[in-house]
Amino acid sequence: MEDLVWDIKNNLSEAPEQFEELLEEAKSLLYSSCKSFTKLSVLMHLFNLKAANGLSNKCFTELLILIKDMLPAHNQLPNSTYEAKKTLCKLGMHYEKINACPNDCILYRNEFSNLEQCPECGKSRWKLCANGVKEKYGIPEKVLWYLPPIPRIVSILKSMA
Known part of the structure; x- marks a missing residue:
C-alpha cells in the first residue's frame, strides 16, 4: 500500500x-x-x-x-x-460521472446527452417520485463512474522515471 x-x-x-x-x-x-x-x-x-x-x-x-x-x-x-x-x-x-440507462442500453453522452429516456428501451433516465413524475432536480437512475486511462498512464510513467 x-x-x-x-x-x-x-x-x-x-x-x-x-x-x-x-x-x-x-x-x-x-x-x-x-x-x-x-x-x-x-x-x-x-x-x-x-x-x-x-x-x-x-x-x-x-x-x-x-x-x-x-x-x-x-x-x-x-x-x-x-x-x-x-x-x-x-x-x-480523477473520474467522470456519466448517466446511464438503468437497463445498460446506452450512456447519456455525446448525441444522447440531452435525452430524457432511453431510445432503445424507453426507460426514463431519471428516478421517479412515488406518483411516477420526475423529481424537480432530476436524479439519474444510474450513474457510471468513468476513470479516464490517460491520467493513470501518465501517473505510471512519471513514477517509473
Missing part, C-alpha cells in the same frame, strides 16, 4: 498537505491491535467489491456501518460511502 502512496506523490506535489493526509491514512491501522490492514487498504478492498458486484451507494453505506459495528471500538472505518470516497479522492484518481 505504501508503494501506491509513494507512486502518486509526484501527482500531489502542488498539494503537499493532501499527500501528508494520504500518507497518514496509509499508515493508520484499522484499529489499534490490527496488524494486517490499514484504513486505506481496507477501503481499496471494499471499493473493489463494490465495483465488481455493482453495489449501490446505499448498500455500500449499510455494509460500512455493519462492518464498523463488528470491529472493535474506535476503529478507523468510515461511516458512509461519502466519507470513504473523500478518502479515496485524495489518491488523485
Whole structure:
C-alpha cells in the first residue's frame, strides 16, 4: 500500500498537505491491535467489491456501518460511502460521472446527452417520485463512474522515471 502512496506523490506535489493526509491514512491501522490492514487498504478492498458486484451507494453505506459495528471500538472505518470516497479522492484518481440507462442500453453522452429516456428501451433516465413524475432536480437512475486511462498512464510513467 505504501508503494501506491509513494507512486502518486509526484501527482500531489502542488498539494503537499493532501499527500501528508494520504500518507497518514496509509499508515493508520484499522484499529489499534490490527496488524494486517490499514484504513486505506481496507477501503481499496471494499471499493473493489463494490465495483465488481455493482453495489449501490446505499448498500455500500449499510455494509460500512455493519462492518464498523463488528470491529472493535474506535476503529478507523468510515461511516458512509461519502466519507470513504473523500478518502479515496485524495489518491488523485480523477473520474467522470456519466448517466446511464438503468437497463445498460446506452450512456447519456455525446448525441444522447440531452435525452430524457432511453431510445432503445424507453426507460426514463431519471428516478421517479412515488406518483411516477420526475423529481424537480432530476436524479439519474444510474450513474457510471468513468476513470479516464490517460491520467493513470501518465501517473505510471512519471513514477517509473
